[in-house]
Amino acid sequence: xxxxxxxxxxxxxxxxxxxHTNISDGTRSPEEVKAWYKAAGYSAVCYTDHEVLIGHxxxxxxxxxxxxxxxxxxxxxxxGHTAYFMPVYxxxxxxxxxDNLTMPRFFKNNPSCPGNARWWMDNRAVYSDTIETTVYxxxxxxxxxxxxxxxxxxINYNHxxxxxxxxxDYLPLEHLHSIEVINxxxxxxxxxQGFHYSRMLRAGxxxxxTAGDDNHRVENSGKAWTMLKAPALTYDALISAYEAGHCxxxxxxxxxxxxxxxxxxxxKTSPAAGIHLLTEGRYAPARFxxxxxxxxxxxxxxxxxxxxxFRIEVRDERGFRAFxxxxxxxELAKSE
Numbered sequence: 001x002x003x004x005x006x007x008x009x010x011x012x013x014x015x016x017x018x019x020h021t022n023i024s025d026g027t028r029s030p031e032e033v034k035a036w037y038k039a040a041g042y043s044a045v046c047y048t049d050h051e052v053l054i055g056h057x058x059x060x061x062x063x064x065x066x067x068x069x070x071x072x073x074x075x076x077x078x079x080g081h082t083a084y085f086m087p088v089y090x091x092x093x094x095x096x097x098x099d100n101l102t103m104p105r106f107f108k109n110n111p112s113c114p115g116n117a118r119w120w121m122d123n124r125a126v127y128s129d130t131i132e133t134t135v136y137x138x139x140x141x142x143x144x145x146x147x148x149x150x151x152x153x154x155i156n157y158n159h160x161x162x163x164x165x166x167x168x169d170y171l172p173l174e175h176l177h178s179i180e181v182i183n184x185x186x187x188x189x190x191x192x193q194g195f196h197y198s199r200m201l202r203a204g205x206x207x208x209x210t211a212g213d214d215n216h217r218v219e220n221s222g223k224a225w226t227m228l229k230a231p232a233l234t235y236d237a238l239i240s241a242y243e244a245g246h247c248x249x250x251x252x253x254x255x256x257x258x259x260x261x262x263x264x265x266x267x268k269t270s271p272a273a274g275i276h277l278l279t280e281g282r283y284a285p286a287r288f289x290x291x292x293x294x295x296x297x298x299x300x301x302x303x304x305x306x307x308x309x310f311r312i313e314v315r316d317e318r319g320f321r322a323f324x325x326x327x328x329x330x331e332l333a334k335s336e
Contacts, residue, residue, distance in 0.1 A: 001260050001262075001263055001301060001332070001333075002259075002260060002261050002262065003259065003260045003332055003335065004258075004259050005258040005259060005260065005265075005324075005325075005327055006229050006246060006247075006248070006255070006257065006258045006259075006324075006325075007229050007246055008257065008259070009231065010229050010230050010231040010232075010241075011229070011230065011231075011233075012227045012228070012229055013043035013044055013065075013227070013228045013229075013230055013233055013238060014041060014042045014043055014044070014225050014226075014227055015042065015043065015044035015045065015046065015067070015212075015225060015226045015227070015228055015238065016037060016042060016044070016045045016046065016212045016213050016215070016221075016224075016225055016226075017046045017048075017067075017092070017094070017156070017210050017211065017212035017225075017226045017242075018046065018048055018071075018092060018156075018158065018180065018183065018210075018211075018212025018213060018214045018215075019033060019045050019046060019047050019048055019212065019213065019214075019215055020048070020049055020050065020071075020214070020215060020216045021033055021047060021049055022115065022116060023047075023049040023052065023054055023115075023116060023117065023120050024049035024050035024051065024052070024113075024114050024115045024116060024117040024120075025050060025114035025115030025116075025117070025216055026049070026115070026215065026216045026217070027216065027217050027218070028217075028218065030047060030056050030059060030066070031059065033045060033047070033215070034059050034064060034066065036218065036221055037064075037221070037222075038063065038064050040221070040222050042064075042225070043063065043064060043065065043233055044064065044065040044066070044067055044228070044233075044238055045064075045066060045067065046067035046068065046069055046092075046094055046212070047066060047067070047068050047069070048068075048069045048070055048071045048092045048093075048094070048212075049070060049071065049117065049120075050070070050071050050072075050073070050113070050114045050115070050117050051070065051071070051072060051073075051107070051110055051112075051113055051114075051117045051121060052070055052103075052117050052120045052121045052124070052125050053068065053069065053070040053093070053095070053101060053102075053103045053125070053126070054068065054070075054101075054120060054124060055068045055095075055098070055101045056068055057098060060235070062233070063233070065233055065234065065235055065238055067094065067095070067235065067238065067239070068094075068095050068098075068101075069092050069093050069094035069095055069153065070092070070093050070103065071090055071091065071092050071093075071158065072090070072091055072093065072107070073088050073089065073090050073112060074088065074089040074091075074134045074135070074136055074141060074144075075088045075112065075134070075136060076088065076136040078111065078112070078133065078134060079111055085164070086164070087136075087163060087164045087165055087169065088136075088163050088164075089136070089141060089157075089163065089165070089169070090157075090158040090159060090163055091145070091148075091155055091156060091157060091158060092155070092156040092158055092180075093148050093153040093154075093155055093156075094153060094154045094155075094156060094177075094239075094242075095152060095153055095239075096152050096153065096154060096239055096243070097152055097235075097236075097239075098235040098236070100151075100152045100153075101126050102126050102127060102128050102151065103125060103126065103127040103128070103151075104127070104128050104129060104147045104148050104150070104151030104153075105129060105130070105131045105144055105147045105148060105151075106125065106127030106128075106129065106130050106131070107130070107131050107133070107134060108121070108125075108127070108130045109132075110134075128151065129147075131144070138169075138172040138173060141173065142172070142173065142174045142175065145173070145174065145175040145176070146174070146175050148175070149175045154177040154178065154239075154242065154243060155175055155176050155177050155178075156176070156177060156178045156179065156180060156210055157170060157173065157176050157178070157179045157180065157207075158180045158183070158214075159180055159183040159185075159186045159189075159191050159214065160179075160180075160191070160196045161186065161189045161190050161191045161193075161196070162183065162186040162189050162191060167199050167203070170196070170199075170200065171199070171200065171203045171205070173205075176205065176207055177207070177208060177243070178207050178208040178209065178210045178242075179196065179197055179200060179205075179207045179208075179209065179210065180210050180211065180212065181194055181196075181197045181209040181210065181211055181249050181323050182211035182212075182224040182249055182250070182251050182321075182323070183211070183212065183213075183214050183224060184211075184212065184213035184214060184215065184220055184221075184222070184223025184224035184251070185213060185214035185215065185216070185220045185223070186214065187223060187224070187251070192211075192224065192251060192321060194209075194313065194321075194323055197209055197323070198278070201280070201309060201311075201326050202280055204308075206326070206328070207326075208242065208243075208245045208247065208325055209247075209248070209249045209323045209324075209325060209326075210226050210242075210247075210249060211224040211225055211226050211249035211250065211251070211323075212224060212225070212226065213225075223251060224249070224250070224251045225249070225250060225251075226242070226247055226248075226249050227247055227248050227249070227250060227254075227255070228241040228242055228246065228247045229241055229246040229247060230246070245325040246325075247325065248312075248322055248323060248324045248325065249322065249323050250314075250320075250321070250322035250323075251320045251321060251322070252316050252318060252320030252321070252322070253269055253270050253272055253314040253315065253316045253320060253321065253322040254269060254270035254322065255267065255268075255269050255312065255314060255322055255324060256268040256269060256270070256295075258312060258324060260301050260332070263300065263301045264298050264299065264300065264301060265277065265298070265299040265300075265301050265310075265312075266296070266297075266298050267296065267297045267298075267299075267312055267314075268295060268296050269295055269296070269297075269314050269322075270295065270316070271293035271294070271295055271316065271317070272293055272294060272295065272297075272314050272315060272316055273288060273289060273290070273293055273315055273316055273317050274286060274287070274288035274289075274313075274314070274315040275287050275288070275294075275296075275297035275312065275313075275314050275315075276288070276312065276313045276314075276315070277297075277299045277310055277311075277312060278310065278311050278312070278313060279305065279306040279307050279309065279310045279311075280306065280307025280308050280309055280310075281305075281306075281307045283305040283306065283307075285299050285300075288315075293316075293317060303329035306329060308328060308329075308330070309326040309327060309328050309329075310326070310327055310329075311323065311324050311325065311326040311327065312324035
């Protein structure tokens, strides 16, 4: 078997997939956010302000793409403040098409509109239909997400640890494309551990990992990112790579190459202290060291030991991690 798990052709583009500006409760304008991230070596930012979809096509140039989406919250207590203890669902709705600026199932009378979101909702929002309220119930949420997905959006489930949620809250969810494995703003709460990602994969949720800063202020910036492998730096190419899972997420380490050659999984990385192959079960071979770093690991490709999937985690000397997509031997066999 010889398969490029991450395509060898194309380029890696560094993207922040979770971002807030002064359109909602961020402190910087979209232009200021672009300037900071472009100077920091990013090729893309997905602008996901709270509760309202605003396009930023005007910010795109030959070296930077402004993806667009919006973040919605479904609270257990609609009129309450999340503060420290209220469980809440947060989802990023990311537009598949650069021309899609229409929000489905728009909560026009939402009492919770952070920062300047209310003004933008009242004056700039474009929507196809409205809802009267939200309901903290998985059956209702699945109905809601179905409409958003049909409206042309890829749905990401955000920061489950910050949201005070566990398997009972997220395992029944449908219509998800991805899960936020590293949230730069929530790192101190353990959202970069991959625990929830593993739980969802083992429950049969085939989800792409994503990462972003969730930046509201400049000090939240540059903490976590998604590396998209695409043939060109365009909106369509980046979204296609994201949708196909041609990506990995990181807070530091780089995954340069991930292939299967002659029934060996070959991983090439930046200097690492650990490269781990994780599976549906307990089979988890690794190359690691406490005294040196290395840039490659080779594992036997043995689907009988993997279960339904396998994935790669990389850890550097500082303890920072990178997570690959999950790969499914049954699907890989069809692609040969």
